[in-house]
Amino acid sequence: MRIASLLPAATEIVGALGLADDLVAVTFECDEPAGIRERRPVVVDTALPAGLTPGEIDAVVRERAAAGLPQYVLDREALRAAAPDLVLTQDLCRVCALPEATVSEALGELAIDARVLTVDPHTLDDVLHAVTQVAAAAGTPEAGQALVDDLRRRLATVQTALADRPRPRVLAVEWVDPPFLPGHWVPAMVRCAGGEPLAGIDGGRSVATTWEEIADDPPDLVLVAPCGFGLDDAVAQAEVVRERLPGVPLVAVDSASYVVRAGPRLVDGIEAIAHALNPDAVPAPPPGRVRIL
Structure with a gap:
């Protein structure tokens, strides 16, 4: 399956599932699996200037939001060339990643017939559920369940170690x-x-x-x-x-x-x-x- 991940968290999930070779497009922020943005086309970049302080970033983000300007830029032709079967995106935070509506509009304009999976976790349990969602969409539900089981085991180990601590x-x-x-x-x-x-x-x-x-x-x-x-x-x-x-x-x-x-x-x-x-x-x-x- 050809997977375009427009969300760094989704790219990380794909890699953790052992499916990094299926990725055909990523974002400028995707750094896990290591080196993935050097090996795959980058189809999403930031619209913000580089080198800003936290206060300046906050001001620019607010100004762009008030003006209805995007925080991210989608390279539509690069996405068309990637020809994905599955596109992973989000609609949780317009400041954090490209919004789902922009992605769907672009896919329609480019006549790309791909499934779009929107990953919008709000809680820690939602994040673990997102792993199973991505795995199912990619055709590897067993790998997703195995990964989630291991993550829950590690969380339980920490909880046990700290059970009686202030x-x-x-x-x-x-x-x-x-x-x-x-x-x-x-x-x-x-x-x-x-x-x-x-x-x-x-x-x-x-x-x-x-x-x-x-x-x-x-x-x-x-x-x-x-x-x-x-x-x-x-x-x-x-x-x-x-x-x-x-x-x-x-x-x-x-x-x-x-x-x-x-x-x-x-x-x-x-x-x-x-x-x-x-x-x-x-x-x-x-x-x-x-x-x-």
């Missing part, structure tokens, strides 16, 4: 300028990792707040997980948090790979955060995932 009040910050509180599956990730999420909406959207409101009820620990950024950028942006919440312990995480991307590596992220909260109870993750500051 649960610190953890504030996960998904953006620093302005600060955003997490939604969707992130509060559940904090719970699975042994913390008690101080704020955030299970299954809902991230919401903006102010540092003054956060300081009124300071957490025991802040998880710095800026959306779309890796570990080094999270460490750098943690300095903003340190200035605003002096004395509060900080943990930076590669959010782009292990927190905001709704793929199998969310479980890697939970394991990494669990180690940061309870290093004597959970094995250390590979380098590059999380850093205690």
Whole structure:
């Protein structure tokens, strides 16, 4: 089957199912399986300028949204040349990826007769269900169930290791300028990792707040997980948090790979955060995932 993945999380799922060779198109953000965007045509790129600060990114995204301008650019001719049988997309967040309506419109205009699977998880369980959805659409339901069973086993192992541990009040910050509180599956990730999420909406959207409101009820620990950024950028942006919440312990995480991307590596992220909260109870993750500051 020829699979076009217009969503980094879906690309990750396809790779984890052992179907990377079936991918015929990906996005500029697809980095798992490793090297995939160098081996496959990139049909989705960002419409945002490079090199912006978090505050500048927020401003540009808001301006483009208010003007009805897209955040992403679809290379329609490259998609036509890829000739996919299955297109994986989303409609959860117009800031995070190309919306499903744009994809369907383009497929119609290009006369591409492909099945479109929209993957829109809101919770951690939804993410695991998305794995089975992609596997079924790709014709490998058994591989999907085996992958989900393994992910649930790993989650159960973490839960058992932390069953009798104190649960610190953890504030996960998904953006620093302005600060955003997490939604969707992130509060559940904090719970699975042994913390008690101080704020955030299970299954809902991230919401903006102010540092003054956060300081009124300071957490025991802040998880710095800026959306779309890796570990080094999270460490750098943690300095903003340190200035605003002096004395509060900080943990930076590669959010782009292990927190905001709704793929199998969310479980890697939970394991990494669990180690940061309870290093004597959970094995250390590979380098590059999380850093205690």
